Amino acid sequence: MPETPDQPTIYTIGHGNTSVDQFIALLHDQFGIITVLVDVRSMPYSRYIPDFNREHLPHHLAKIGIKYSFAGDQLGGRPDDPTCYKNGEVPDGKIAKNRYLKLVDYDEVAKRDFYQSGLHRLLTLAQSQTVVIMCSEENPDHCHRSHLITKSLLISGIPVKHIRHDGQIIIPNLTIDSSTKTEPPASQLSLF
Numbered sequence: 300m301p302e303t304p305d306q307p308t309i310y311t312i313g314h315g316n317t318s319v320d321q322f323i324a325l326l327h328d329q330f331g332i333i334t335v336l337v338d339v340r341s342m343p344y345s346r347y348i349p350d351f352n353r354e355h356l357p358h359h360l361a362k363i364g365i366k367y368s369f370a371g372d373q374l375g376g377r378p379d380d381p382t383c384y385k386n387g388e389v390p391d392g393k394i395a396k397n398r399y400l401k402l403v404d405y406d407e408v409a410k411r412d413f414y415q416s417g418l419h420r421l422l423t424l425a426q427s428q429t430v431v432i433m434c435s436e437e438n439p440d441h442c443h444r445s446h447l448i449t450k451s452l453l454i455s456g457i458p459v460k461h462i463r464h465d466g467q468i469i470i471p472n473l474t475i476d477s478s479t480k481t482e483p484p485a486s487q488l489s490l491f
Contacts, residue, residue, distance in 0.1 A: 307425040309452055311444045312462040315437025319350035319359050321464075326431065327363040329466050334428040335366040337421060339444060340435055341375030351435070368424065373417025376403060376434070376443025383408045397441060405447040418451055425457075437464055445471065 310333065314322050326333050336356075343353035350359060357367035376399055381389050385404050394402075408414050424430055436442035439449070439461040449459045453473040461469040 306457055307429070308458040308460055309421070309425055310429070310431040310460050310462055311433070311439055311449065312431050313434050313437040313439065313442055313444070314345070314348070314351050315435070315464060316347070317437075317464055319348065319356070322351075323359055323363055325462070325464065325466065326360075326365060330431070330462060332429045333365055333431045335368055335424060335430050336360055337368045337370050337374075337424065337430055337432045338434075339374040339376075339432045339448065340371045341377035343369060343371055345435065366428075370417050370421065370432075373413050374421065374432070374448055376400075376447065378403065378408055378411070378413075380408075380411065380413075383411065397436075400441065400443065400446060403443070405443065405450070408447055409451055414447075418448070421448075422455075422457070431462065439469065439471070 310330065312322075312326070317325075326336070338353065338356070343351075343356075345351040349355060353369060360367050377390075378384075379389060381387055383404055384390070384402055386402070390399070390402060421430065421432070432444055432448060434442050434444050436444075439445040445461070449461075449471055450473065452459050453471065459471055461471060463469060
C-alpha cells in the first residue's frame with residue numbers, strides 16, 4: 300500500500316539484544332526517513348543494555364536527528380488495569396516478559412480510553428512526521444506491537460512495516476481469528 304498524506308506508514312522496531320550503536324545505525328543508514336521514535340514499552344528500561352533506558356535513549360537518537368516520545372503508559376503491553384488481563388489480575392512483575400502475550404486480553408485493551416487516546420496521539424504525530432514505534436522484543440510476532448498496535452492500525456487502514464535487525468522489512472497482514480470472532484471496537488474503525 301503506498302504512503303499518502305492521509306495514510307502515513309508507521310514503522311515498528313524492537314531493540315532486542317543489539318547495541319545502541321547498531322540500533323542507531325540501522326535507523327539512520329537503512330531508514331533515514333524516520334523523524335520520531337515512539338517508545339511503547341510499559342517499562343522503558345533495559346536491564347542488560349542501559350543505553351535503551353528512557354533517560355539515555357533520547358540523547359543517542361538526537362545525534363541522528365530523531366526525536367524521542369514516550370507512549371508506554373497508553374500503548375504499552377503491560378496495562379495497569381486488571382480488567383485487561385484474562386484472569387482479572389495484574390501480574391506481580393516477577394513473570395517473564397514474554398508471558399504477557401498470553402496473559403493480556405489485547406482486545407479489551409484496544410477498547411480502553413487510555414489506549415484509544417494513545418493511538419490517536421500516535422496517528423496525529425504520524426500525520427506530520429515519519430514515526431517508528433519501538434519496544435524491547437526484536438521479533439514483532441512475539442511483541443504486543445503486533446498483537447495490539449499493528450492490529451489496530453491495520454483495521455484502520457494504516458500501513459505498517461516492521462523493521463528487523465538484519466534490515467529486512469516485514470509487511471504484516473490483518474488476519475481474523477475465527478476462534479474468537481470478535482469485532483474491532485467502532486472507535487478503531489473510525490480513526491480517520
